[in-house]
Amino acid sequence: MSAPLPLPQAPQPYILHDIAVPQALLRDLPGIAMTGGMEGGLVRTSLGVAAGRICAPDEIAEALQVPAGGWTALPRLVEPHVHLDKSDTIAETGAGDGTLMGAIGTMGAAMRDWDDAHYAARMSRAVKEALTAGVGAMRTHIDCMDLPEEQPGWRAISEVAETFAGRMQITPVALAALDRTRAENFDTRCAQVARAGGVLGAFIGPDGADPDLLDAFLAGAERHGLDVDFHVDEHLRAVPSATVALAEAVLRTGFAGRVLAGHTCRLGLMSADELDRAVDVIARSGIAVASLPRTNLYLQDRQAGRTPTRRGMAPIHELAARGVPVVFGTDNVRDAFFPFGGYDLLNLFADAAYSLHLDDDLGGWLRAVTDVAADMLGLGGAGSVRAGAAADLVLLPARNWSGILTTRPEDRTILIGGRESAQSTLRDLPRKEAAS
Ligand SMILES: [Zn+2]
Structure with missing residues (x-):
């Protein structure tokens, strides 16, 4: 499994550099098509996160660079x-x-x-x-x-x-x-x-x-x-x-x-x-x-x-x-x-x-x-990766579809409003009742 992403602990702007996103879910932001055998429909891009929202990286003056090669971002x-x-x-x-x-x-x-x-x-x-x-x-x-x-x-x-x-x-x-x-x-x-x-x-x-x-x-x-x-x-x-x-x-x-x-x-x-x-x-x-x-x-x-x-x-x-x-x-x-x-x-x-x-x-x-x-569900605007949307993302340590669709929940990083803290507090909660 990949090392955790070095996300900032305090609320500060950051850029997820060189992350993969499904083209069909990326709006208003540029991406470069990937071409490997199990990468069809994915693009490489960089996502800025500031004030809890997604933005174009060049909109942030001073941002922490988070190298995210090897990772894919999906909307929640x-x-x-x-x-x-x-x-x-x-x-x-x-x-x-x-x-x-x-x-x-x-x-x-x-x-x-x-x-x-x-x-x-x-x-x-x-x-x-x-x-x-x-x-x-x-x-x-x-x-x-x-x-x-x-x-x-x-x-x-x-x-x-x-x-x-x-x-x-x-x-x-x-x-x-x-x-x-x-x-x-x-x-x-x-x-x-x-x-x-x-x-x-x-x-x-x-x-x-x-x-x-x-x-x-x-x-x-x-x-x-x-x-x-x-x-x-x-x-x-x-x-x-x-x-x-x-x-x-x-x-x-x-x-x-x-x-x-x-x-x-x-x-x-x-x-x-x-x-x-x-x-x-x-x-x-x-x-x-x-x-x-x-x-x-x-x-x-x-x-x-x-x-x-x-x-x-x-x-x-x-x-x-x-x-x-x-x-x-x-x-x-x-x-x-x-x-x-x-x-x-x-x-x-x-x-x-x-x-x-x-x-x-x-x-x-x-x-x-x-x-x-x-x-x-009447939640128009949710469910895509676009500039201006809340940075509610699922980050997966995978870079192609066979990896994306086989990640385990415990390997994923969940961002709510750009912060990882919610996931880290949830991770220790019981996930299922033990079968008796
Ligand atoms: Zn039913």
């Missing part, structure tokens, strides 16, 4: 889809049967016993783990079968978001089945989500979505100025796509908020013609798609004693080719939906890189966990 990563309320519970619940519906049953029964403190402790551990890996913002779904403010998980995430404010931007999504839109208190649900600065979420099962219900859901969100986030088409049945129904509802209603459609596994089963028509509607609606490769590989096409062949992956190349924003999320961590994994989003991106064949443009696809994800 943006996690668009996790479930912190379920995090780290596999030892307690036991594994389900490895299917989505099995996991929903296992988790639903266990969640009834957990209080605010149980949720908050696990959520805090998860956030620290993400912080040390270089994540700077997370959107987390929180199950809210009843009104959010009556849910221990919703109360706990508010408390945890406050604790980590300034280090991690946390946005909660109130998740419930779409048919909760019919409940008398649906408008109160929307008001409570708005009060928490949250997002209105819905789960749409394989039976699809009633268009009137989708319209009512979007109307409620619109009244309260909310963005919306769906679990949709998370199955491999040859039934009408609810993602297409959602896109049609957005076009029909002219919904003004941001719409994120998570999973969309069912789209991957379509014939080329059918997919072409589906992607056309999705692209025109302006909705974005969250691909969640780990849980889909784990939960989809499972049958005891048979090797899975239908891998449940959203057709991200076809969607992106038509301009649909695509983001990658970690989804579940060490719970009945996915008993493995962690909150290192760069490691999740590495899994996406091979399972979804992103090799041709790793730098471009990295936008799915940086600036495209930031735009989708």
